[in-house]
Amino acid sequence: MSQEKELPPTAQHLRQLARKGRFPTAPEFRTGVQFVTALLAVAVLAPPAIHKMAAVSQHLIDRASDREPLLFDHGFFAPLSAAAVFFLTLGMIAACILVLTAVMETGVFGFFAENVRLDFQRINPVSGLKNIFGLPALKRIVFNIAEAVLISFATAYVLLSNLRSLLDAPSCGISCVGGLAVYLLGMLLALVAVIYLVFGALDLKISRVVFRHENKMSHSDVKRERKDTDGSPEIKAAMADARYELMSSAPMRRERVQEQRQEQQDASIVLLSDKEAVALRYQTGGDSAPVLIWRGPPSRVASLLATAPTTKVARNPEVVDHLASTPIGSEIPPALYPAVSRAMEEAGLTL
Incomplete structure (x- = not known):
């Protein structure tokens, strides 16, 4: 008779599941963090890079208009190197954010070879149907609908709150239209980032609770795990060392006890x-x-x-x-x- 699994998973059980490639996943959290990071990186690093690229283009135009030979001098390489540094920095930030997001999402830091082994259970049609109609799929659908509704409201709010500026923009000139477009786009992206972060944090919490609920343990599982742990070679060796130290110090303790008894007499x-x-x-x-x-x-x-x-x-x-x-x-x-x-x-x- 199988026992009901009512105990929360132990830390060792969660580590074993992680080695098998099973850990909580929160795609909304991953998307939100990556979106916000990309937005901040572009907002901070893009303006100087665009300025440098514009300097490169201006340098080429000046050379062409003066009918001078194209020289790859400092005026060409300095802005180009700055742009290259921008893209390299952006790539490094993206890589670090991907790793950090994965660790925060799964709670696991490291790489396990078992995760890349061929597992036919992952391509089992029955498992696929469970994934389609399971709780994670339902959660994604609900989150996507809620995000779409909130983003629509955010877009309407941005446009309606700046309706007068939009109506006056055509008479203001191209520079005014460009500045207004940048302002509205930045405001909308900031609201979208907040929406993604809120749903990401909620998704992370729900994913961990659901994962721990799906991997509950019975009393027999806990006893078996404890037995396996106590029977590991490392723990056995440590217990043997402790017994040896206890046995080696026992004669000295007995002699000391006898001396104390004699003194007490x-x-x-x-x-x-x-x-x-x-x-x-x-x-x-x-x-x-x-x-x-x-x-x-x-x-x-x-x-x-x-x-x-x-x-x-x-x-x-x-x-x-x-x-x-x-x-x-x-x-x-x-x-x-x-x-x-x-x-x-x-x-x-x-x-």
């Missing part, structure tokens, strides 16, 4: 506070100061006293707080000698 007194407890070791009549040998929560004092039944217990929150920064195995600071001495005397010990 030698504890002379345990001082308590509400949050912490410390154990001190002191040899009566010795020259050294008391040594801090244990620190832990008050709940573990009972287990410590089980291994050292002769250890005294006293409550002294002030000393415990002052010993919070003292390392284990270090002598207590000289400033705490009086307080520790009083605590030990109250517990029946002599410092």
